[in-house]
Each structure stands twice: as C-alpha cells, then as structure tokens.
Amino acid sequence: MTDEIYRPQRPNQNPQQSNPMQNLPHQHPAFNPAMQPEPVPPHIAQRMEVEDESKVKISGNIPPKLLERLQKTGGVPEQQAPVFTNAPSINTFSQNFSGNLQSILESLKSHSSHYEQVTLPSMGRFYDGTDGPTNGVLHIRPMTGEEEQILATPRFVKKGTAINMIFSRCIQENIKPENLLSVDRTFILIYLRGISYGTEYEVEIKDPESDRKFTTVIDLDTLEVENCPVDYGPTLMDVLPKSNLSVTYRLSRGRDEIALQEYREKKLKNIGENGSDDSLIYRTAQLIEEIQGVTDKHELQILIKNLPIQDVSYLRNLVTEPPFGIDTKVTVISPLTSDEFTIELPLEANFFFPRGKKKEKTQA
16 A cells, blocks of 8 residues: 655646647638628637538537528538537637737636646546546646636535536546546545645634634645555455445445435425434445345345444445545644644635735835
8 A cells, every 4th residue: 555645746748748629620711601691600600611602511509590590591500519628718719809818818728728647546446437547547727717617606516516517627538527436536626726726725723622713724735645555446345343244335426425415405305404314324325235135225224224333334434435545634733722633624615715815014
C-alpha cells in the first residue's frame, strides 16, 4: 500500500496533446446567403455546406423558425452537431465581438482548454472503460465563471446535479460522472477546487473544549492520497464478525448518492420529520450484492435490521470506507486552547466560493 501527498499536478506540456476543439466544424467559404429569405445568424451560417445550387444541408442546434423556413425553401437539416459539454463557452463558434474582446477570448481559450492529467485513487480497478478509465487516468481543467454559475444556481444544487454538471464540463474524457466511485469523486472535487481557486481553504471551526469558534486555513495540498492496494477488488467478499455470514458487496458510486438523496426526500414527504430514518440501512442494502444467498434488496434491508449491531457497523464500514482514497481527516490546533484535535474536512459554502483576502494597510 503506497501513500502519496495530494498536489495539483502540473499541466502536460506535450504539444501533441489532443485539443477538444480541433474537430469542431468551421465556416464553409462556399455558403451563399442569398438562398435564405432572411439573414442567417453567424453561429448557424458557419456550419452550412452547399452541395449544389438547390439544396443546403445544415448541422447543429437549429432554431424552430429557421428550420421551418429552410424546409419551405429546400434547405434540409442534416443532423444535430455533437454537444461538447466539457468545453467552455468561449471556445464556441466565433461571434461578432469587438476586436478587444475577441483578442481576450482567444488568449483565454488556450488556458481554459488546458487539461491536467490525474490518476484516480481507485487506479481504475473497478471500471470497464465505459463507466470510467481502466487505467485510472483522467484529464481535468480548472473551472471558469460558467461552472461557478452552475454552483450558484439553487435548483441544480437542490436536485444534486450541480457537481455532475461541473464534472462533465471539466473532465475531458467522455464519461458519466455519476458512474465514478464516490471515493474518486471526492478526490476529483478536492483536486478541482485546488487547481481552480488555490489550495488554501479558510474554514470556521468550533473548539470542542471551549465551544468557541475560530477561523483557520487548511492547505488542501497536504491531504494524503492512498492508492488502491493491488490485492483489493474488483470482486469484494467478506465474512461478518458476529454472525459469520458471508457477504458480497460493491463500492458506492455517484448514482448511489443521488438515489440515497431521492430516497430520503421521498421518506420525508411520506412519513414526515417524526418518522424514523432508515436511510443508512437502505444505502447499505443497495451496496450489498448478497448475504448468505439473500440477494433481494427488500429482504436484505430486513436482514440487516435483524443483524447484531456489530455486524451492521462492520457492513457499513465495508461499503463506505474502502482502503484507498483521499484522507479528509484534518488535524487542527486551536488558537484558543492550544489543543490539537482531528476533524472531517468541512465542506462549507466557501469551498467553491472562497472569501476574499483582506489587504493589509500600509503606513505612509
């Protein structure tokens, strides 16, 4: 088992690194605007091709009114253009910007489309290539203002889709973020924050001894990352310590976290705040493949409820605390009591909205 310190890796300077924008269509010089009864918007015009004098083919997201005009005049839509969800909008087709703005956007393009190579803590051991990288390698770019706008949209945050949207845009590979292991997602989340805003994270903590709050700075660069042991997975089996029942299980993925949130909301709506919370048992049952021949999820929930508490605790740790990932336990020294204690990395609002640093006043 190897330990390594989390540090944002430097960008790969290989000039042959693939550019996600290189395959985008460009304006065709043969396009004849006279074939349209009205001027065609620039972002549509540059994707048009002329095959002959009587037929125009267009690819892209075509506005309904323009589509209707094209059908009447002989223009035929070809197909929808691919959506590059991981590319910032400044890399979209050229628009009628001023010279100054266009120059700035061009200079920002190379920065915002530069991806850093990272290796996930799972080392890709639990992926088959369709749900994640088998070698554990992804390429991630820093966030832009558009990603911050997603995080500032309450409906995305409430639905639990904000992080998946951010991952889809900032990860170069064509994967669904909800298929990634939860431990890999936590690593990506912290890594993305580090390369986007910097590794210094200011948090407010309550001193356990005096019950008073104080502010401290956590350096995300010092968090330790443990890679998946070579003898762990992909098939996961164990024996419960108290009942000696055999168990087969899997690790949590992003989609499981979404399902858990939906389950909690449904239970709260149907039972209310006075009902008992069985979401932990529900989550554990969803990640259990089998306990001594029992595979039905409802039956697994009933079985878990009747297991000795020692077995229940053991099961929960099996599915939620694999022997790899980024260690989110942080050691803090209180300035109030000088005592040292350990806390779980707090994910406060300023994790992706860091507070501005106050400049010290200089005396004349």
